[in-house]
Amino acid sequence: MSIEVKNLSFDYEGISVLRDVNFQIDRGEFIGIAGPNGSGKSTLARCLNGIFSPVKGEVVVDGISVKDTSKQWIIRQTVGLVFQNPDNQLVASIVEEDVAFGPENLGIPPAIIRERVQYALERVGLINERKRPVSSLSGGQKQRVAIAGILAMRPEYIVLDEPTSMLDPVGRKEVLSTVLQLKEEGVGIIYITHHLEELVYADKIILLYKGEVFKEGSAREILTDEETLTRIGLEIPEIPALSLRLKGLGIDFNETPLTIEEMVNVLFN
Amino acid sequence: MAIEISFGQYLPLDSFIHRLDPRIKLIITLINIITIFIIKDFIGYISLACFLLFLIVSSKVPPLYIFRGLKPLIFFILLTFFLHLFTTQGTVIFQWWILKGTAEGLRNGLLMVVRFMLLISFSTLLTLTCSPLELTDAMESLMSPLKRIGFPAHEMAMMMSIALRFIPVLVEETNRIIKAQVARGADIESGSIINRAKNLIPILVPLFVNTFKRADDLALAMEVRCYRGGEGRTRMKEYVLSSLDFLILSISIVIAIISILI
Numbered sequence: 001m002s003i004e005v006k007n008l009s010f011d012y013e014g015i016s017v018l019r020d021v022n023f024q025i026d027r028g029e030f031i032g033i034a035g036p037n038g039s040g041k042s043t044l045a046r047c048l049n050g051i052f053s054p055v056k057g058e059v060v061v062d063g064i065s066v067k068d069t070s071k072q073w074i075i076r077q078t079v080g081l082v083f084q085n086p087d088n089q090l091v092a093s094i095v096e097e098d099v100a101f102g103p104e105n106l107g108i109p110p111a112i113i114r115e116r117v118q119y120a121l122e123r124v125g126l127i128n129e130r131k132r133p134v135s136s137l138s139g140g141q142k143q144r145v146a147i148a149g150i151l152a153m154r155p156e157y158i159v160l161d162e163p164t165s166m167l168d169p170v171g172r173k174e175v176l177s178t179v180l181q182l183k184e185e186g187v188g189i190i191y192i193t194h195h196l197e198e199l200v201y202a203d204k205i206i207l208l209y210k211g212e213v214f215k216e217g218s219a220r221e222i223l224t225d226e227e228t229l230t231r232i233g234l235e236i237p238e239i240p241a242l243s244l245r246l247k248g249l250g251i252d253f254n255e256t257p258l259t260i261e262e263m264v265n266v267l268f269n
Numbered sequence: 270m271a272i273e274i275s276f277g278q279y280l281p282l283d284s285f286i287h288r289l290d291p292r293i294k295l296i297i298t299l300i301n302i303i304t305i306f307i308i309k310d311f312i313g314y315i316s317l318a319c320f321l322l323f324l325i326v327s328s329k330v331p332p333l334y335i336f337r338g339l340k341p342l343i344f345f346i347l348l349t350f351f352l353h354l355f356t357t358q359g360t361v362i363f364q365w366w367i368l369k370g371t372a373e374g375l376r377n378g379l380l381m382v383v384r385f386m387l388l389i390s391f392s393t394l395l396t397l398t399c400s401p402l403e404l405t406d407a408m409e410s411l412m413s414p415l416k417r418i419g420f421p422a423h424e425m426a427m428m429m430s431i432a433l434r435f436i437p438v439l440v441e442e443t444n445r446i447i448k449a450q451v452a453r454g455a456d457i458e459s460g461s462i463i464n465r466a467k468n469l470i471p472i473l474v475p476l477f478v479n480t481f482k483r484a485d486d487l488a489l490a491m492e493v494r495c496y497r498g499g500e501g502r503t504r505m506k507e508y509v510l511s512s513l514d515f516l517i518l519s520i521s522i523v524i525a526i527i528s529i530l531i
């Protein structure tokens with residue numbers, strides 16, 4: 001079971017935005033996508049659940065092509081999308097009512113909707129806030145409500161398009177740890193971001209540049225490839241940068257540390 | 270200058286009024302509003318006011334919240350009172366400058382004041398005891414028979430609830446834009462009326478642009494959550510009429526009839 005992106009190309013009225021993109025994501029995998037502004041990340045996200053239909057190539061979700069419009073609701077339910085602005089994606093005024101919006105659209109019986117809302121809010125750690133107005137929540141909490149709203153539809157994959165770029169560091173951490181926990185529970189995660197340090201736990205990172213896959217590889221390969229990152233206008237995260245400096249000073253790592261914990265382990269053991 | 274909106278604030282308390290079916294609450298409020306307009310004498314208003322008092326007390330809503338609903342309209346209410354007082358023909362009871370207050374005017378003015386206060390209090394009580402969703406659900410459900418003649422009941426209710434959802438967002442945004450423009454030296458509080466209206470432009474333009482962006486985002490977010498109109502949609506909240514609902518409804522009808530007839 002996987003999402004397969006095969007030779008995907010997309011254009012807006014003749015202006016090519018994505019060219020020949022190929023990758024695959026399995027359930028329980030965490031794929032990071034990064035790239036400069038305008039590189040086509042959001043467009044790619046929208047191709048993954050059929051909001052945009054490929055101009056050339058294919059996107060196949062668990063064996064169903066997104067071009068098959070008779071299956072569009074199954075595909076949208078299987079591949080959930082979370083967006084950047086937490087305010088603009090919440091539909092209802094009260095937390096639990098918003099989380100129920102997706103299941104309600106799917107025509108699920110009320111008793112089961114209540115179960116799913118409970119489940120989803122527990123997963124994101126907001127069960128105690130279920131009756132609160134969304135306007136009274138912090139940015140990180142709002143974004144977790146948005147994730148719960150997707151979870152309540154029981155998706156197999158969640159695509160997050162810069163979910164933390166409008167949040168403060170606390171909110172950013174909340175969202176990221178929620179996402180990592182979902183991955184552990186077997187949900188496929190596609191995480192789009194400008195903040196590369198959020199991708200240290202990714203199974204794979206894809207760098208998009210001008211609508212094409214510029215480079216892809218493991219988190220360690222990509223995050224320590226300063227030259228490539230600089231070339232496409234991305235900033236290397238602090239810890240990998242420090243690792244490279246230390247390497248330059250003659251310290252030999254088996255595996256270049258990406259996180260503070262790894263760094264501490266390597267340096268003091 | 271900061272904008273505050275207190276209208277429509279739901280107060281989630283635990284009372285039997287809160288537990289009533291929102292459709293019943295909406296109908297009772299409508300009955301009361303109609304009754305208020307039919308009644309022509311003070312005695313009728315007294316029985317209606319007693320009913321209001323009963324509802325407020327049993328809803329456990331602090332009366333302060335009802336007054337808060339009245340506050341923004343005090344000026345308007347007083348204006349109506351004085352207009353009636355001074356423009357109604359009849360026996361003059363006092364004169365001040367060129368203004369003649371008449372007994373009939375005093376009576377009409379007071380009637381208007383009572384009318385407005387009851388009207389606002391009943392509707393405020395409704396919004397205090399029903400969440401926005403319950404209200405829009407109730408509207409949708411009551412209007413749904415009209416779907417057959419092509420009336421977009423679901424769409425209307427959806428628009429209402431989205432509007433309610435975004436009121437706090439837009440208020441916050443407006444305040445932010447005002448601050449940003451003031452920080453750049455915009456003067457929005459002084460000058461002639463025309464000048465002040467002109468000064469609103471730098472606030473309204475960004476507000477509009479951002480609102481369209483929000484609408485675009487929201488539409489996409491609804492689409493990815495499989496929204497496809499009211500057809501085949503279920504609701505998490507189930508509304509079941511209980512005997513208490515029917516009891517309160519009957520009481521309300523009886524009181525309306527009494528208020529009109531006495």
Ligand SMILES: Nc1ncnc2c1ncn2[C@@H]1O[C@H](COP(=O)(O)OP(=O)(O)OP(=O)(O)O)[C@@H](O)[C@H]1O
Binds near residue numbers: 012038039043044
């Ligand atoms: N609705 C549209 N119509 C025409 N062109 C568009 C539209 N949306 C995006 N584009 C163009 O497509 C390209 C890719 O846009 P996209 O939003 O996918 O980039 P992105 O990588 O998400 O950028 P960002 O980091 O700013 O979010 C850009 O050049 C953009 O100008």
Ligand SMILES: [Mg+2]
Binds near residue numbers: 041042043161
């Ligand atoms: Mg984008």
